Amino acid sequence: MTAEGMPLQRGHELMIEKSRPGRIGADLPRSDVPSVSDLPQHLLRDDLPLPELSQLEAVRHFTRLSQLNYAIDTTFFPLGSCTMKYNPRVHEEIARLAGFADLHPLTDDEDAQGAIRVLYDLQDYLAALAGLDAVSLTPAAGAQGELTGILVTRAYHESRGEGETRKRIVIPDSAHGTNPATAAMAGYTVTEVPSDADGDVDVAALAGLLGPDVAAFMLTLPNTLGIFESGILEIARLVHECGALLYLDGANMNALVGRVAPGSLGFDIMHFNLHKTFSTPHGGGGPGAGPVAVRADLAQFLPGPLANRAEGGNYYLIEPENSIGALSAFYGNFGVALRAYAYIRTLGAEGLHAISENAVINANYLRARLKDAYEVPYNRITMHEALITGRRQKRFGVKTLDIAKRLLDYGYYAPTVYFPLVVEEAMLIEPTESESKEAIDAFCDAMLAIAREAETDPELVRSAPHSTPVRRLDEATAARKPILHW
Numbered sequence: 001m002t003a004e005g006m007p008l009q010r011g012h013e014l015m016i017e018k019s020r021p022g023r024i025g026a027d028l029p030r031s032d033v034p035s036v037s038d039l040p041q042h043l044l045r046d047d048l049p050l051p052e053l054s055q056l057e058a059v060r061h062f063t064r065l066s067q068l069n070y071a072i073d074t075t076f077f078p079l080g081s082c083t084m085k086y087n088p089r090v091h092e093e094i095a096r097l098a099g100f101a102d103l104h105p106l107t108d109d110e111d112a113q114g115a116i117r118v119l120y121d122l123q124d125y126l127a128a129l130a131g132l133d134a135v136s137l138t139p140a141a142g143a144q145g146e147l148t149g150i151l152v153t154r155a156y157h158e159s160r161g162e163g164e165t166r167k168r169i170v171i172p173d174s175a176h177g178t179n180p181a182t183a184a185m186a187g188y189t190v191t192e193v194p195s196d197a198d199g200d201v202d203v204a205a206l207a208g209l210l211g212p213d214v215a216a217f218m219l220t221l222p223n224t225l226g227i228f229e230s231g232i233l234e235i236a237r238l239v240h241e242c243g244a245l246l247y248l249d250g251a252n253m254n255a256l257v258g259r260v261a262p263g264s265l266g267f268d269i270m271h272f273n274l275h276k277t278f279s280t281p282h283g284g285g286g287p288g289a290g291p292v293a294v295r296a297d298l299a300q301f302l303p304g305p306l307a308n309r310a311e312g313g314n315y316y317l318i319e320p321e322n323s324i325g326a327l328s329a330f331y332g333n334f335g336v337a338l339r340a341y342a343y344i345r346t347l348g349a350e351g352l353h354a355i356s357e358n359a360v361i362n363a364n365y366l367r368a369r370l371k372d373a374y375e376v377p378y379n380r381i382t383m384h385e386a387l388i389t390g391r392r393q394k395r396f397g398v399k400t401l402d403i404a405k406r407l408l409d410y411g412y413y414a415p416t417v418y419f420p421l422v423v424e425e426a427m428l429i430e431p432t433e434s435e436s437k438e439a440i441d442a443f444c445d446a447m448l449a450i451a452r453e454a455e456t457d458p459e460l461v462r463s464a465p466h467s468t469p470v471r472r473l474d475e476a477t478a479a480r481k482p483i484l485h486w
């Protein structure tokens, strides 16, 4: 339905609207069990209004719907902070291998040696990339990895008799919303530290906020402005000086992977987003994995099971001694772990090194091409994503949301908009290492054309999109009062 409540254009009707009585798409065999006639009357359904369509109609319906989607397989996907990189097809083959896909999670360790070895090796690779000592693969998303890390932090302080005194977690104002949500869920109060004029954490302000009541400082690196914190070593020193732990939100590891091991910068705990950095299809919400890496003395608190190896060479699963408890069923999203394992093995150390290099070069190229048409809030070399704003266009009455909608007419998904919250009219664009120069140029050409339109024909941009199956929706109403049936 459109915003005005009119049915969609022909070809986009619902299956129930295409239905014609008696039309059949599947031929079911005659039932070979006796039908039951003595069920209580009130349990019987006299009409079941299922759509009646031929197979061809059903196939066309779903194929057409699938083509309405934007996907990394069809378009450049500029969504910042999400790392929408190419997901190699070989991963799908590997994840579907019967030996993995059909393995029952309760299989004895000795009959699941190959699968446990994959987990063991992946723990090992991630520990090396983190520069930390132990890894739990079980958290099912970045946000759950954060929760895991903060629960480990709480267990650590409790083990030292400081659980009652350390009640605060400090988080930069540029952080992803999951960071303060995580801290609150784990029972902490949140103190916000401002960013300075260059987009870095204001280190002097941070120093003033730290103290014996702080449990952790949660930092994203590079931060959500795409900036590598130039004060990171000083930040680590200050955080440790007050007895708190330094937590890394590792969602932006695509800028660092294979190049900087966060443990060497002073991070005590971090999570990875396997679905981002190590390529699992993750548009539409999942599945993902948010493994957590910690320094050696925190390993005892990790959620199990962890994969381990006996002297003799057999692999087995263990529960850490003082574990915070399970975060997911069995060993988490195994299929995502398999894809990450395959990705790391395929690329090797050199390949991983090249990822971060190309991701950073691509983002800086994109930023350089757009910086004269769009205002850039921090005029410095960026890491793996470029932050621009729609502030100049706003003067012509064109908002960032309008620019995002106009991009749909050019065949692109919209970038991340209005995030980070600290930057007015923000647009966060992450090309990733997957895109060619030609693809980035074509996207930049579209952005530059929209910037010109904003000046010469602002109404065209304000009323976009014009070429999509539905025009501009009332998104707040769609989210808050969705019409879910006809």
Ligand SMILES: *Cc1c(COP(=O)(O)O)cnc(C)c1O
Binding pocket: 081, 082, 141, 142, 143, 144, 176, 178, 220, 224, 249, 251, 252, 273, 288, 290
């Ligand atoms: C994506 C992201 C998260 C959350 O990760 P999910 O896997 O979506 O739960 C947290 N922080 C940052 C900076 C992110 O980009």
